[in-house]
Amino acid sequence: MTGEAAAFSVEGLTVRYGVRTVLDGISFEVPRGSVFALLGRNGAGKSSLVRCALGLQKPAHGAVRLFGENAWVSRCWAMARVGVVPEEPDAPSDMTAGELLAFCAPLYAKWDDAAARARLERSDVPLRTPFGRLSKGQKGAVMLALALAPAPEILVLDDPTLGLDIVARRALYDELIGDLADRGTTALVTTHDLDGIEPIADRVAILNGARLVVNAQLDELKGRFRRIRCGKAPGPFSWEPFDVATAVEKDWGREAIVTNFTDARLDAFVARTGSSDVEVGALSLEEIFLGVVNAPGGQS
Amino acid sequence: MSAVLAIARREVRERRFLLAAAATLSLLAWILQGFVTPAWTRGLGESLALVLFMAFPTAVALAVGSSLIGRDLALGRLSFYFSRPLSSAALWAGKFLGGAALVLGTFFCCVIPFVLSTGGIAREAAAGWSVLLLGLMAFAHVTTAMYRSGSWLFALDLGLGALFVTVFGAQLRHLVSAGAGRLLFEFGQFQPFGGVLGAAAILATAGMLAAAAAQLAHGRADAHRGHVALSTVVWTLALAGFGGLALWSTWVLRVTPADVGGVGHPPFAAPRGRALFFKGSGRGRAGFSPIFLMNGQSGSYVRLPPERVTPPAFAVDGSMAVWVAPAATWWEAFNPNPVAAFGIGVELLAVPDSARADPWYPELTLMVARLDRGGPVIEERPIELLDAVSIALAVDAHGEQALLSGRSSVFLVDAASGKLLAGLALSDVAAADFLADGSVRLYRLETRPRATFVVLDWNAKDGSQIERARVPGEGRMMLLARRGDLAVVSTGVREKAIVDAASGAVRSFDSGFSGAALVLSTGQVALSLDDEVRVVARGGETVASLPVGSGTRVYALCEPAPGELAVGLWTRSLAGRRTIFLDATTGVVRREEEDLLPAGSGHAGTGPSPEAGSLASRLFTDSDGRLIALEPDGRRREIVTSAE
Numbered sequence: 024m025t026g027e028a029a030a031f032s033v034e035g036l037t038v039r040y041g042v043r044t045v046l047d048g049i050s051f052e053v054p055r056g057s058v059f060a061l062l063g064r065n066g067a068g069k070s071s072l073v074r075c076a077l078g079l080q081k082p083a084h085g086a087v088r089l090f091g092e093n094a095w096v097s098r099c100w101a102m103a104r105v106g107v108v109p110e111e112p113d114a115p116s117d118m119t120a121g122e123l124l125a126f127c128a129p130l131y132a133k134w135d136d137a138a139a140r141a142r143l144e145r146s147d148v149p150l151r152t153p154f155g156r157l158s159k160g161q162k163g164a165v166m167l168a169l170a171l172a173p174a175p176e177i178l179v180l181d182d183p184t185l186g187l188d189i190v191a192r193r194a195l196y197d198e199l200i201g202d203l204a205d206r207g208t209t210a211l212v213t214t215h216d217l218d219g220i221e222p223i224a225d226r227v228a229i230l231n232g233a234r235l236v237v238n239a240q241l242d243e244l245k246g247r248f249r250r251i252r253c254g255k256a257p258g259p260f261s262w263e264p265f266d267v268a269t270a271v272e273k274d275w276g277r278e279a280i281v282t283n284f285t286d287a288r289l290d291a292f293v294a295r296t297g298s299s300d301v302e303v304g305a306l307s308l309e310e311i312f313l314g315v316v317n318a319p320g321g322q323s
Numbered sequence: 324m325s326a327v328l329a330i331a332r333r334e335v336r337e338r339r340f341l342l343a344a345a346a347t348l349s350l351l352a353w354i355l356q357g358f359v360t361p362a363w364t365r366g367l368g369e370s371l372a373l374v375l376f377m378a379f380p381t382a383v384a385l386a387v388g389s390s391l392i393g394r395d396l397a398l399g400r401l402s403f404y405f406s407r408p409l410s411s412a413a414l415w416a417g418k419f420l421g422g423a424a425l426v427l428g429t430f431f432c433c434v435i436p437f438v439l440s441t442g443g444i445a446r447e448a449a450a451g452w453s454v455l456l457l458g459l460m461a462f463a464h465v466t467t468a469m470y471r472s473g474s475w476l477f478a479l480d481l482g483l484g485a486l487f488v489t490v491f492g493a494q495l496r497h498l499v500s501a502g503a504g505r506l507l508f509e510f511g512q513f514q515p516f517g518g519v520l521g522a523a524a525i526l527a528t529a530g531m532l533a534a535a536a537a538q539l540a541h542g543r544a545d546a547h548r549g550h551v552a553l554s555t556v557v558w559t560l561a562l563a564g565f566g567g568l569a570l571w572s573t574w575v576l577r578v579t580p581a582d583v584g585g586v587g588h589p590p591f592a593a594p595r596g597r598a599l600f601f602k603g604s605g606r607g608r609a610g611f612s613p614i615f616l617m618n619g620q621s622g623s624y625v626r627l628p629p630e631r632v633t634p635p636a637f638a639v640d641g642s643m644a645v646w647v648a649p650a651a652t653w654w655e656a657f658n659p660n661p662v663a664a665f666g667i668g669v670e671l672l673a674v675p676d677s678a679r680a681d682p683w684y685p686e687l688t689l690m691v692a693r694l695d696r697g698g699p700v701i702e703e704r705p706i707e708l709l710d711a712v713s714i715a716l717a718v719d720a721h722g723e724q725a726l727l728s729g730r731s732s733v734f735l736v737d738a739a740s741g742k743l744l745a746g747l748a749l750s751d752v753a754a755a756d757f758l759a760d761g762s763v764r765l766y767r768l769e770t771r772p773r774a775t776f777v778v779l780d781w782n783a784k785d786g787s788q789i790e791r792a793r794v795p796g797e798g799r800m801m802l803l804a805r806r807g808d809l810a811v812v813s814t815g816v817r818e819k820a821i822v823d824a825a826s827g828a829v830r831s832f833d834s835g836f837s838g839a840a841l842v843l844s845t846g847q848v849a850l851s852l853d854d855e856v857r858v859v860a861r862g863g864e865t866v867a868s869l870p871v872g873s874g875t876r877v878y879a880l881c882e883p884a885p886g887e888l889a890v891g892l893w894t895r896s897l898a899g900r901r902t903i904f905l906d907a908t909t910g911v912v913r914r915e916e917e918d919l920l921p922a923g924s925g926h927a928g929t930g931p932s933p934e935a936g937s938l939a940s941r942l943f944t945d946s947d948g949r950l951i952a953l954e955p956d957g958r959r960r961e962i963v964t965s966a967e
Contacts (some may be wrong), residue, residue, distance in 0.1 A: 077406055105406075115403065192802075
């Protein structure tokens with residue numbers, strides 16, 4: 024196998040469904056040991072990217088590489104080192120959790136059956152109930168247990184909290200955090216649960232309009248994206264030198280979300296506008312996401 | 324391998340209720356057959372066993388095939404497998420191994436009560452049925468995978484499927500109408516699925532399984548992409564299969580006399596001229612031999628479908644032959660060669676009277692072959708359904724009228740138009756000759772109320788009938804030979820009689836089992852008796868005799884030159900095949916030809932004895948079945964290798 028600097032890389036990935044282009048030349052890398060949050064609105068192409076990453080779907084152009092190898096070509100080899108929690112639990116509905124563990128165990132070189140059973144026990148998943156009769160949260164717990172049992176080097180979670188109540192969501196993230204902390208697993212997570220992923224994500228990418236519009240470390244992102252408020256001043260006004268994602272004018276003054284905040288730019292802005300009541304605030308990941316997707320052209 | 328078995332086990336486990344149902348119903352059928360009173364339950368049990376055997380495994384094959392992959396794909400569950408370190412090949416193998424185990428398992432359960440009620444099932448039939456069930460499973464997978472993809476390609480698949488069925492059916496019909504219908508079922512040793520259809524079923528099953536493998540390898544969890552791969556493989560293989568079948572059919576049907584090697588049955592040779600009908604040995608091409616109508620001198624020939632040839636009648640000068648051809652039907656493909664002239668007696672060709680009222684019953688055709696124009700030229704004349712089992716008995720000297728015989732009537736038909744000219748209600752007419760005055764001489768072998776041989780002249784113009792001779796017999800009578808007014812008939816196990824239709828005189832002779840006889844061109848008659856071949860004058864006086872050793876039998880007699888009698892002799896061991904040529908008036912042996920026997924004639928006694936020196940009188944076969952003409956200078960000329 025080739026060098027494995029990045030556990031997971033996407034190279035010029037283009038996915039089309041008929042004439043509709045869902046992903047248009049996407050490229051990025053996921054460093055080893057990082058938790059990579061892939062965000063986007065519904066239909067942005069997150070699940071298509073995940074399917075390509077798992078070798079389930081052949082892209083129109085480009086490739087996803089797992090451990091340096093084309094995921095479509097080397098799917099079988101790569102899947103031995105990858106754990107997957109799909110958007111919709113896809114295990115056969117007639118098999119019990121115990122049977123699923125027994126079915127999957129021989130397929131992997133490493134399989135921690137005890138840990139998987141302990142994880143299911145913590146999630147109150149009965150081992151003898153058919154998968155189709157489990158609750159949504161229990162199904163998610165089973166899929167996570169199956170994904171983590173072979174001690175994967177990459178964990179792919181495609182909107183794992185979809186449809187889960189807050190307790191199940193918390194339980195899933197707790198399991199995830201614990202496992203990631205223990206093993207340093209690389210994780211690719213697509214989700215709409217931005218509050219949930221924010222504490223554990225190292226890096227964030229945002230898909231919008233078939234393109235990757237953000238790809239940065241979360242800390243860096245939070246440093247760049249800021250809310251700036253200032254009072255109204257007579258005469259013409261602009262937010263230069265900031266790049267503005269969204270801007271509003273209110274009774275008390277003006278507010279903008281900027282995407283290239285630095286202290287130097289703030290000093291330049293204050294000096295240029297002469298404003299004395301400039302207020303700078305941090306943004307949550309959700310606010311950053313909204314700022315990005317609502318920005319003119321949807322890009323930052 | 325463990326992954327394959329794990330998947331297979333899962334498939335079986337998911338549908339284990341099918342096995343349980345099959346076992347339960349089989350047990351019920353078995354109990355009903357043997358352990359429960361009253362007696363009517365036995366019939367119920369046998370019926371249940373039959374229905375179970377015929378229907379249950381079929382339904383299981385269709386149900387399993389349609390759900391093996393298609394259901395997982397439709398429910399989005401196939402990604403579960405592809406998200407594991409499982410190869411497409413392992414998934415395919417596991418899925419279909421599990422499916423096959425289910426199908427064959429239910430078949431095994433269902434076949435047990437059927438075997439108990441019928442006494443057994445042939446191993447070949449069980450194997451063939453198993454292949455058919457696996458084919459149904461694969462077919463169900465292919466069709467449901469196409470349908471469940473939800474793609475517009477399914478409409479294209481339906482169109483291509485209809486087109487394929489049409490052209491495949493047309494190709495099979497082409498084989499059947501050319502007389503090679505039996506190859507659909509009998510090609511090869513492995514019957515009943517050893518024929519073309521059996522091979523096609525096996526190849527189609529393999530092809531559909533290969534298509535499923537391509538679907539998983541190229542489509543994985545992508546239904547549309549999988550559909551494209553599946554359809555591409557299916558229709559590519561279908562096209563290749565059809566092309567192969569078409570090429571193979573063309574090769575088989577273009578069989579030449581040289582391919583068949585030798586004759587498989589006594590040929591029908593014209594009493595004058597050079598024409599002969601013969602059917603090759605089973606070698607042929609893929610075991611197929613048509614009937615060849617050949618000019619024995621030039622070697623030119625035409626191929627005739629065996630199912631469309633019944634015993635022909637020749638014009639006196641050999642310039643024309645007619646026969647009645649039933650239309651080839653699909654039924655004949657299932658019951659090969661039911662009306663062939665070679666090897667089956669006409670009496671076996673019974674067709675119920677209801678066939679007359681059946682609009683689907685094929686019309687008969689009068690086939691007219693012109694033999695005086697170099698290569699044979701064949702014309703067809705539609706004729707009314709006179710009698711479903713009619714055969715041609717005679718053609719008049721001008722080739723204008725043909726006499727046909729049915730089971731209960733004889734018919735005079737216009738050879739040019741096929742129109743019925745006259746009919747006479749008369750059964751058991753075995754042979755006929757047109758006489759110089761336009762009337763017809765009929766030779767009857769009556770069986771009821773007792774065996775009797777009758778010679779009768781019928782004038783179709785005025786309807787008059789004149790009985791010329793009547794000879795009572797014992798048991799089965801046979802017309803052995805005839806020429807002019809003389810006829811030789813076997814009247815029982817140990818007696819032959821020479822019948823003179825002109826005078827009504829009958830001369831009887833004690834006879835051995837052998838039934839060879841010949842009316843010579845000199846008006847004398849050669850008869851095989853117990854331990855000799857005797858030549859007698861019209862009045863019965865002995866002219867010459869050839870002793871035949873014990874253990875030796877007379878196979879056939881012929882007159883290769885005027886006044887020369889050829890006696891074909893053979894032994895039970897077939898080691899002593901030879902023909903002795905002698906002077907018919909003195910009995911002096913002229914020469915002996917080893918390994919040759921007179922080819923005889925498919926006509927036996929129903930056709931007139933060939934003219935002395937004609938090709939028919941010089942036809943022989945050797946121990947390899949090769950057809951050989953013995954030229955007047957003694958040279959042997961192989962007929963089939965001279966074919967053009």
